[in-house]
Amino acid sequence: MVEKLLFFFETDCPTCRLAAPYLNRLGAKVTAISQDGEEATAEFVRQTGLRMRVEVDDGLRLSRRFDPEFVPALYLLDGQGQVLESHVGFDKEVLNRLAAALGSGPIADPYDGAPSRKPGCGSRHREGGQVRDVPVTSAGVSPAPATRMALDDSLDPIDYCRQFGDPLPVVPPTVERVERMLRATPLPAQELVARVPPNYGAATVEKIAANAVMAGCAPEMMRVLIPLVRAACDERFNIHGIQATTHFAAPLIIVNGPVRKELGFACGSNVFSNVARANSTLGRALQLILTNLGGARPGEIDMSALGNPGKFSYCIAENEEQSPWPPLHDGSAVTLFAAEPPHGVSEHTARSGREVLKTICYSLATVWNYRSCAGREALVVIGPEHARTIARDGITKDEARQLLFDNTGVPLRVFENTDAEGTQLVKMYQEITIDGQRCYRKFQSPEAIHIVVAGGTAGKFSAVIGSWATGTRGSLMVTYPV
Amino acid sequence: MPTILVSPLDETPRPATAPAPRLKTLAGKTVGLLDIGKPGGAIFLDRLAVLLEQRGAARIVRESKPTFTKPAPAEVMDRLAAAKVDAVIEGLAD
Structure with missing residues (x-):
C-alpha cells in the first residue's frame, strides 16, 4: 500500500x-x-x-x-x-x-x-x-567569494572597469561600495540566488551587489534586484533564448506596488526614458548581470541583428495612482516581459473609449509583422489620458482586453499571392469579421494581450510592445513579489 | 592605497571539455541531422543528407527540437545517443 x-x-x-x-x-x-x-x-x-x-x-x-x-x-x-x-x-x-x-x-x-x-x-x-558527516552551514554550500583585484595607483579605476560593463562608464565596484550594498540585504554574501543562462554563471548575492554598484544602484535596490534575478532565471521566462536570439527581445521590467514610491521608481512622464535613478539603474544592473554572469555579450553569444535600446536599461513602473483599473500585480512585485522596443500610438481626436482602443488595435495588428498571426503576445502600455477616456465609458480592464482581442485582425486580402512570413500558417488562423471585413484574428487569446497604465497625465499617447516567441515554446511573462 | 575591486564577472569553475574528435572519413559513419525547428531548416538538412550519402555516409538519423528557443531537451539527445551517431550536424537559424 x-x-x-x-x-x-x-x-x-x-x-x-x-x-x-x-x-x-x-x-x-x-x-x-x-x-x-x-x-x-x-x-x-x-x-x-x-x-x-x-x-x-x-x-x-x-x-x-x-x-x-x-x-x-x-x-x-x-x-x-x-x-x-x-x-x-x-x-x-x-x-x-x-x-x-x-x-x-x-x-x-x-x-x-x-x-x-x-x-x-x-x-x-x-x-x-565521499559521504559527509559534517552538517552544512545555514546557507548551504556556496560558490567561492568573488576575487579581489588590487589596482595599481597608475591605473584609473573607471578606465580599468570598462571591460566589465556596457560601453558606458561604470562605477568601479570597490570593496567598500560592494559592502555597502551587502549591508542592505539580510542574505549572506555567498548565497547563490540563481545561475544565469546561457553560461549558467553563479549569481551570488555578492556578484549581484558588485554589478549593482557598477550600474549606479542605491544600496536599497538590493531588495528588488534579488527577486528580479530570480525572476529572470525562472525557466518559464526562458532568458536562455532571449539572450541568444537574433531578434530584438530584451527583458522589460515592470514594477508594481508600494516599492515604486519607496525606492523612487518613475511611472509618470518619460516612463521609458532617463527620468529616474531607480528605473535606469535597476534596468542597467539586470543587463550587466546578464552579460557579466550569464555570458551573453553583444557580438559574441548575443548576436541580435538590430538589438534594442532597452539593452542599456528597460524598466518602467505602473502608474497605479492614475489608473482606473486594477494593476498588473497587486502589491510590490517585478514582472518581466520579453519585449521589443515600444511603438508609439498617438490618438488625439477619438472621443470614445472604444475608438481609442480601436486605434490601438491597428497598431497591435503590426506586431511581429502584419501578416503573422496567432504566435505572439503584446504589452499595451496605456497612457493615463487614454485610460481615462476608456474608463469614462464604463469599460473595465478585462473588457478593454476583450475589445482589443476581438477587434485586432488582418484582412484576408493581404495574404493573397505572397510567400511572406505568416502566410504559410493561414490554415491555423481563425477567421473573424471586423467592421464588416473578413480578417484573421491577430492573437490566439485575450491573455496574449497584457495591459499596463503608465506615463504622464498630459498627452494622448499609448504604446504597443511586441513580444518575442511566446508561450510554452518561447517566453512566458513572470512576476515575482518584492 | 591601491583600489581594491570585487570581480563582477562569472568565476564559476568549469572543467575544459575537449571538442569531439573530427571524423577522418564519412565512409560507413552514422550522421545525425538535428533540425532546431526554424523555417527553412528542413530544406537545408534535406540537401545535406543527399550530399553526405553521396560522400559515403552509411546512415542519416533525423532529429528535431520541439522549439528553437530552448536548448535541446534530454529526450532528443538521448535518441541521438541511442542511434549511435558518429557526428551530429545542427541546422541552426533560418
Missing part, C-alpha cells in the same frame, strides 16, 4: 526549485527533506511557496540512509517505510506516475513551459566524492 513520497532537496539546486511547485500539488502526501540548514530551508520554502511538511535533515542522517546520488530525489514509500520506487532529477513523466501511485491526477502538464526533464545536483552527503 503506497503511503507517502519523500522529496530530498538542496536549497541552491535549480532543479529542486523547478520541482517544488509540482510536488506542492500532492499536498500532505509529500514530505520534503532539506539537506541544508534551518535558515536556508526557511528561505527556500518562502521563495518556492512550499506547502508540504518540511524537515531539515540534521547531520544528513536521512540522506545517508537513502543515499541518493543526486537531488531532487524522490522515494515512494509503503506503510512500513519500504521504498517502492525512487527517482533522481526532474522528470514530468515520473512526477505524473508517482502522483497516480499516490491516487492523484497528473501534476505536471507537458506543455507548461518547463522542460520535461532536467538533471539535478549532486546530493549534499556525497559532496567531495
Whole structure:
C-alpha cells in the first residue's frame, strides 16, 4: 500500500526549485527533506511557496540512509517505510506516475513551459566524492567569494572597469561600495540566488551587489534586484533564448506596488526614458548581470541583428495612482516581459473609449509583422489620458482586453499571392469579421494581450510592445513579489 | 592605497571539455541531422543528407527540437545517443 513520497532537496539546486511547485500539488502526501540548514530551508520554502511538511535533515542522517546520488530525489514509500520506487532529477513523466501511485491526477502538464526533464545536483552527503558527516552551514554550500583585484595607483579605476560593463562608464565596484550594498540585504554574501543562462554563471548575492554598484544602484535596490534575478532565471521566462536570439527581445521590467514610491521608481512622464535613478539603474544592473554572469555579450553569444535600446536599461513602473483599473500585480512585485522596443500610438481626436482602443488595435495588428498571426503576445502600455477616456465609458480592464482581442485582425486580402512570413500558417488562423471585413484574428487569446497604465497625465499617447516567441515554446511573462 | 575591486564577472569553475574528435572519413559513419525547428531548416538538412550519402555516409538519423528557443531537451539527445551517431550536424537559424 503506497503511503507517502519523500522529496530530498538542496536549497541552491535549480532543479529542486523547478520541482517544488509540482510536488506542492500532492499536498500532505509529500514530505520534503532539506539537506541544508534551518535558515536556508526557511528561505527556500518562502521563495518556492512550499506547502508540504518540511524537515531539515540534521547531520544528513536521512540522506545517508537513502543515499541518493543526486537531488531532487524522490522515494515512494509503503506503510512500513519500504521504498517502492525512487527517482533522481526532474522528470514530468515520473512526477505524473508517482502522483497516480499516490491516487492523484497528473501534476505536471507537458506543455507548461518547463522542460520535461532536467538533471539535478549532486546530493549534499556525497559532496567531495565521499559521504559527509559534517552538517552544512545555514546557507548551504556556496560558490567561492568573488576575487579581489588590487589596482595599481597608475591605473584609473573607471578606465580599468570598462571591460566589465556596457560601453558606458561604470562605477568601479570597490570593496567598500560592494559592502555597502551587502549591508542592505539580510542574505549572506555567498548565497547563490540563481545561475544565469546561457553560461549558467553563479549569481551570488555578492556578484549581484558588485554589478549593482557598477550600474549606479542605491544600496536599497538590493531588495528588488534579488527577486528580479530570480525572476529572470525562472525557466518559464526562458532568458536562455532571449539572450541568444537574433531578434530584438530584451527583458522589460515592470514594477508594481508600494516599492515604486519607496525606492523612487518613475511611472509618470518619460516612463521609458532617463527620468529616474531607480528605473535606469535597476534596468542597467539586470543587463550587466546578464552579460557579466550569464555570458551573453553583444557580438559574441548575443548576436541580435538590430538589438534594442532597452539593452542599456528597460524598466518602467505602473502608474497605479492614475489608473482606473486594477494593476498588473497587486502589491510590490517585478514582472518581466520579453519585449521589443515600444511603438508609439498617438490618438488625439477619438472621443470614445472604444475608438481609442480601436486605434490601438491597428497598431497591435503590426506586431511581429502584419501578416503573422496567432504566435505572439503584446504589452499595451496605456497612457493615463487614454485610460481615462476608456474608463469614462464604463469599460473595465478585462473588457478593454476583450475589445482589443476581438477587434485586432488582418484582412484576408493581404495574404493573397505572397510567400511572406505568416502566410504559410493561414490554415491555423481563425477567421473573424471586423467592421464588416473578413480578417484573421491577430492573437490566439485575450491573455496574449497584457495591459499596463503608465506615463504622464498630459498627452494622448499609448504604446504597443511586441513580444518575442511566446508561450510554452518561447517566453512566458513572470512576476515575482518584492 | 591601491583600489581594491570585487570581480563582477562569472568565476564559476568549469572543467575544459575537449571538442569531439573530427571524423577522418564519412565512409560507413552514422550522421545525425538535428533540425532546431526554424523555417527553412528542413530544406537545408534535406540537401545535406543527399550530399553526405553521396560522400559515403552509411546512415542519416533525423532529429528535431520541439522549439528553437530552448536548448535541446534530454529526450532528443538521448535518441541521438541511442542511434549511435558518429557526428551530429545542427541546422541552426533560418
